[in-house]
Amino acid sequence: MQSRRHGSELETTILDAAWAEIQEKGYARLTVEGVAARAHTGKQVLYRRWANRQQLAVATIRHKFGPLVPAVPDTGSLREDYLTVMRLMAERARHYTPDLLHGLLADTPTLAGEFFSNLPDVLHQILRNAVAHGELAHADLPERVASLPLDLIRYEGLRRTADQWPQLAVQAEELFAEILNDIFLPLVMALAGPGATR
Amino acid sequence: MQSRRHGSELETTILDAAWAEIQEKGYARLTVEGVAARAHTGKQVLYRRWANRQQLAVATIRHKFGPLVPAVPDTGSLREDYLTVMRLMAERARHYTPDLLHGLLADTPTLAGEFFSNLPDVLHQILRNAVAHGELAHADLPERVASLPLDLIRYEGLRRTADQWPQLAVQAEELFAEILNDIFLPLVMALAGPGATR
DNA sequence: ACCGCCAAGAGACGCAACGTCTCTTGGCGG
DNA sequence: CCGCCAAGAGACGTTGCGTCTCTTGGCGGT
DSSP states (O other), X not given: OOOXXXXXXXXXXXXXXXXXXXXXXOGGGOOHHHHHHHTTSOHHHHHTTOSSHHHHHHHHXXXXXXXXXXXXXXXXXXXXXXXHHHHHHHHHHTTOOHHHHHHHHHHOHHHHHHHTOOOHHHHHHHHHHHHHTTSOSOOOOOHHHHTHHHHHHHHXXXXXXXXXXXXXXXXXXXXXXXXXXXXXXXXXXXXXXTTOOO | OOOOOOHHHHHHHHHHHHHXXXXXXXXXXXXXXXXXXXXXXXXXXXXXXXXXXXXXXXXXXHHHSXXXXXXXXXXXXXXXXXXXXXXXXXXXXXXXXXXXXXXXXXXXXXXXXXXXXXXXXXXXXXXXXXXXXXXXXXXXXXHHHHTHHHHHHHHHHHHOOGGGHHHHXXXXXXXXXXXXXXXXXXXXXXXXXXTOOO
């Protein structure tokens, strides 16, 4: 009577359904049975693919947001280069909620590594470009300094509660400006600006 | 036959039991029934006081760690003053786990405000003291800059997974030194050091 | 074109924990 | 001394997990 879905077609349907459930009910009330029902399939089909609720959630996130691998921007300005990367990070964060963020972090150490990836290759290249066009004297910044803007963005996401969350998207540009103007650029100039001692 | 506990004596017993359960099994596997059993009482006694599992957890945390209200240190050195506050924060964080941290943050917006309190009064006083003894030219630093060391400490706690957690306690002093030497002090000196333009 | 077999789809099952309820009885407050 | 509130104990209905069993569609091999 009915046609049955198979393979990757079925898998996509399920993960889309899971994502829809997360958006509608939040991570805490994501249920395997709810996803199965929404995808018009049985629980066993899900459990055949993922061991439990958490793994399903991880797969859903990976499906929705692949790994973040930006091309290295090269605008000719250190500030603009960082800003580009920060905007990219914020863009994908738009669809998260605090509930989802903390829930996943609590449940699955697996994803933590990906969330907190600081793109060291990209950042180092940006810094070397800044040296090349004379904005910096050298690119030997401590790891923690180079990734400071990214860490502060993420921290801002972690610190907000659900009611403050919508604000974040609105104030994103101000936040970027504050982080760069008040913190990152003064610091980098002090440590590696044209006149800095190595 | 048995003597019954009452009032605050009973309440303390319960919250101690809840904390023991959290430490033993983790926040995710904290159960109301487990706490009741460990405290040798009935579930209704708990539900009479707290509406649900989350509220019980909040009460437990508040019971175990009251609000953080440090006296303003005044060692005569900006670095030492900040270090004192940072050590205090880290000390109380020793008993947390990532599971507990993210779990609470996911479940209860209530506690977020307390976790992320940046002690603005304390920090401002420290900065004014630094001005008074000539270490800084002025104390008009952006909020975000003044609290940067505290935010970075907390961020470090949020970023670690369970397996990396024990490291944190061991490396705490190195972490403080890195944050202060590589980031905070250079930045503050650039923004408000003796020779800085306002 | 046919067939065998794997997996889709559906749902029952046992279990754990939630939150509500009912009942007995200890012991505080008046 | 007594009444009444709450402690202590546990039954109850519900939800969701993860496992299992069963029927049957349709892909892959020949």
